[in-house]
Amino acid sequence: MARADSGYTRYHLEPLLLNELVSEVADINKNLGNRSIQVDATENIEAVVDRDRLKQVLINLLDNAIKYSGAEQPIELIVERIDKQAVIRVRDRGIGIPLQDRGRIFERFYRVDEDRARTTGGHGLGLAIAKTLVEGMGGKITVRSTVGEGSEFTLIFPK
Ligand SMILES: Nc1ncnc2c1ncn2[C@@H]1O[C@H](COP(=O)(O)OP(=O)(O)OP(=O)(O)O)[C@@H](O)[C@H]1O
Numbered sequence: 796m797a798r799a800d801s802g803y804t805r806y807h808l809e810p811l812l813l814n815e816l817v818s819e820v821a822d823i824n825k826n827l828g829n830r831s832i833q834v835d836a837t838e839n840i841e842a843v844v845d846r847d848r849l850k851q852v853l854i855n856l857l858d859n860a861i862k863y864s865g866a867e868q869p870i871e872l873i874v875e876r877i878d879k880q881a882v883i884r885v886r887d888r889g890i891g892i893p894l895q896d897r898g899r900i901f902e903r904f905y906r907v908d909e910d911r912a913r914t915t916g917g918h919g920l921g922l923a924i925a926k927t928l929v930e931g932m933g934g935k936i937t938v939r940s941t942v943g944e945g946s947e948f949t950l951i952f953p954k
């Protein structure tokens with residue numbers, strides 16, 4: 796991350812089909828874990844991204860979706876086009892993120908309520924890394940969440 800901050804991270808940007816990449820990441824996860832991941836990525840949606848870095852971002856978001864939701868709850872990965880932008884959503888039906896924390900979760904080392912965080916483990920870096928990488932590729936990351944119902948992280952890449 797320090798390398799990315801100092802401007803030394805090189806991004807290998809190339810046009811890629813996001814629906815294929817997202818399906819690949821979901822498959823990796825299916826082979827490793829036992830969580831149900833629903834993929835809604837039928838349409839071919841292209842964006843100019845760095846394949847490995849975007850994979851890292853999706854893995855960080857999936858890791859959170861898995862950690863902060865019940866084992867029996869589904870996780871959804873959605874790829875869609877909105878206006879001219881390519882959009883990826885990672886949605887869970889987990890514990891959610893309180894409004895007062897939502898603005899800070901992308902900061903380094905920030906974890907919601909250390910009490911609840913202690914049981915899951917982690918350093919509070921996954922989302923900071925995700926934000927740095929997404930913005931480094933020219934995209935944006937946003938979150939919507941309802942406590943007790945779930946969270947949705949959205950990645951937006953300009954066409
Ligand atoms: N999908 C989610 N549902 C509920 N809370 C979340 C979710 N994703 C992130 N959070 C909250 O935001 C905090 C920051 O997330 P982040 O991924 O940066 O750190 P982490 O998961 O705690 O640790 P690390 O990713 O370094 O292993 C988490 O500690 C958690 O409280």
Ligand SMILES: [Mg+2]
Binds near residue numbers: 858917921922
């Ligand atoms: Mg994390």
